[in-house]
Amino acid sequence: MRVWIDQDLCTGDGLCVDHCPDVFVQLEDGIAYVAEEGSPLNDPGGARSLAWVPSRHHGSVVKAADVCPGECIFIEMDLAIGA
């Protein structure tokens, strides 16, 4: 699973960070970004803003996308087995 955020739509409420602080972070601009292995990927719209999600976080990332008021968390499922 991979996940990215459309920062143009983010309201900055922080619900995603509440649900999964290992994958979502809020930076100084108040906007949420995805993180991979603890490093924020703050390249909005760029290929490097797509974070790989460890399987243990799949449930909470899906839940975060579900409750996101900006509807701006996008999940992409990997086709590879075990991803």
Ligand code: SF4
């Ligand atoms: S839940 Fe959605 S709108 Fe709220 S901070 Fe996270 S990405 Fe932004």
